[in-house]
Amino acid sequence: MEKESNRKEDIEMDSKGIYNNREIQYAAKGEPDYPKRLLHIPSPPKGIYYIGKLPREEVPSVAMIGARVCSEYGRMVAKTFGEYLAQNGIQIISGMARGIDSIGQKGALDAGGQSFGVLGSGVDICYPKENLPLYKQLKKMGGVLSEFAPKMPPKANHFPARNRIISGLSDLVLVIEAKEKSGTFITVDMALEQGKDVAVIPGRISDPFSKGCNELLKQGAYVATSPEDILDILSFTLDRRIKPYQKIKPYQMKEKTQYLLENKENMVYSCLGFYSKNLDDISNEVSMPVSEVLSILIKLELKGYIREIAKNNYVVNTENN
Numbered sequence: 001m002e003k004e005s006n007r008k009e010d011i012e013m014d015s016k017g018i019y020n021n022r023e024i025q026y027a028a029k030g031e032p033d034y035p036k037r038l039l040h041i042p043s044p045p046k047g048i049y050y051i052g053k054l055p056r057e058e059v060p061s062v063a064m065i066g067a068r069v070c071s072e073y074g075r076m077v078a079k080t081f082g083e084y085l086a087q088n089g090i091q092i093i094s095g096m097a098r099g100i101d102s103i104g105q106k107g108a109l110d111a112g113g114q115s116f117g118v119l120g121s122g123v124d125i126c127y128p129k130e131n132l133p134l135y136k137q138l139k140k141m142g143g144v145l146s147e148f149a150p151k152m153p154p155k156a157n158h159f160p161a162r163n164r165i166i167s168g169l170s171d172l173v174l175v176i177e178a179k180e181k182s183g184t185f186i187t188v189d190m191a192l193e194q195g196k197d198v199a200v201i202p203g204r205i206s207d208p209f210s211k212g213c214n215e216l217l218k219q220g221a222y223v224a225t226s227p228e229d230i231l232d233i234l235s236f237t238l239d240r241r242i243k244p245y246q247k248i249k250p251y252q253m254k255e256k257t258q259y260l261l262e263n264k265e266n267m268v269y270s271c272l273g274f275y276s277k278n279l280d281d282i283s284n285e286v287s288m289p290v291s292e293v294l295s296i297l298i299k300l301e302l303k304g305y306i307r308e309i310a311k312n313n314y315v316v317n318t319e320n321n
Contacts, residue, residue: 023051024049024050024123024124024150025049025050025051026047026049026050027047027048027050027054028046028047029044029046029047033054034047034048035048035054035055035057035168035169036057037055037057037061037169038165038169040168040194041167041168041194042164042194043164045147045165046147047147048145048146048147048165049122049123049145049146049147049148049149050123050143050144050145050146051123051124051139051144051145052116052138052139052140052141052142052143052144053114053142053143054116054143054145055091055093055114055116055143055169056091059089059090059091059114060089060090060091060171060172060234061090061091061092061093061169061171062085062090062091062092062093062171062172062173062174062230062234063092063093063094063167063169063172063173063187063191064078064081064082064092064093064100064101064104064105064174064176065094065095065100065101065173065174065175065176065184065187066078066099066100066101066104066175066176066177066178066184067100067176067177067178067179067184067209068097068099068100068101069098069099070099070100070103070177070209071177071209073209074099074100074176074177074209075100077177077201078103078104078176079103079104079106079107080107080227081104081107081176081227081230082103082104082105082106082107082108082111083107083108083110083111083113084111084227085108085113085227085230086108086109086111086112086114086115087111087112087113088227088231089113090230090231090234091113091114091115091116091142092105092108092113092114092115092116093115093116093118093166093169093170094116094117094118094166095118095119095120095159095162095163095166096117096118096127096131096134096135096138097128098128098130098131099177100176100177102131102134104176105117105134105138106134106137109134109137109138109141109142113141114141114142115138115141115142116138116142116143116144116145116169117134117135117138117142117143117144117145118144118145118146118165118166118169119144119145119154120148120154120155120158120159120161120162121146121148121152121153121154121155121158122146122148122149122150122151122152123144123145124150124151125151125153125154127154146162147165159183159186160186160190163187163190164187164190164194166187167187167190167194167196168190168194170191170196171196171234172197172198172199172230172233172234173187173188173191173197173198173199174198174199174201174224174230175188175198175199175200175201175212175213175216175221176201176213177201177203177209177210177212177213178210178211178212178213178216179208179211179212180208180215181212182212185212188216197222197233197276197310198216198221198222199221199222199223199224199230199233200213200216200221200222200223200224201213201224201225202214202217202225222310264286264288264296265296265300267286268282268286268288268293268296268297268300269300269305269306269316271285271286272306272314272315273315273316276310276313276315277313277314277315278312278313279293279297279312279313279314280312282297294312297314301314304317305317
């Protein structure tokens with residue numbers, strides 16, 4: 001069995017001649033540059049090797065995944081969504097695989113946005129080789145990252161582990177095309193286990209490339225028929241462009257409504273923003289029983305201050321502000 005290094009002092013030895021020119025960097029768990037999103041997933045990696053940059057914590061991110069062998073329609077959708085989301089400040093996370101993954105990432109980069117490729121090999125290995133132009137583009141305009149040490153070749157058992165990082169770095173997982181028994185479901189299952197939302201592009205019932213997508217819709221995934229739907233699911237306002245790296249401060253959107261609310265209502269309302277928050281999380285944050293918080297949320301919704309975008313998941317109603 002090949003020994004993998006996760007120690008910072010071992011990187012230079014593992015990737016001699018590459019790390020010396022500072023192309024490969026390493027973020028160990030517990031260090032400031034380690035991706036915070038990964039701290040909240042089961043079995044977070046001990047460290048991340050990367051070239052370029054790591055996804056920014058304050059910037060929304062969407063994982064675009066789907067079939068390696070895809071239809072022309074799927075290619076068009078992946079390109080369109082990748083471009084639009086990148087233009088609206090969304091980071092695109094994927095695995096640099098053939099098909100939907102790489103098309104969506106290329107669309108994002110060509111639109112001037114940022115994308116990050118999570119690899120099932122060392123970051124110094126481009127796999128598949130046909131994606132070398134994309135690999136080079138990612139290193140310049142975003143980043144490539146992996147928990148596997150440099151020089152580690154891709155292996156079949158690496159990819160499920162890789163997929164948990166793809167979903168872990170994302171706020172939302174978007175499935176564009178998937179057959180009935182697609183490997184895409186591994187990432188979807190991991191996303192759900194991590195508490196992430198899943199959105200799906202619907203397809204014709206007779207289309208084999210869409211059978212997996214349609215099955216996910218039956219199981220309760222969000223339906224996305226336009227890139228704007230993704231922004232809506234991410235709970236952003238649609239009447240303004242989303243600026244990258246900018247997070248709206250709570251007082252900017254709540255200042256004129258908070259003085260109208262009672263003390264406990266104000267406490268609950270202050271927890272909410274553009275991102276959806278679950279009832280249990282709100283209850284923990286305000287240290288109030290779930291039943292009491294639910295009653296307050298219902299009142300706030302009736303007053304028009306918040307919206308329930310999924311069962312027990314709430315956001316601020318920006319139309320009221």
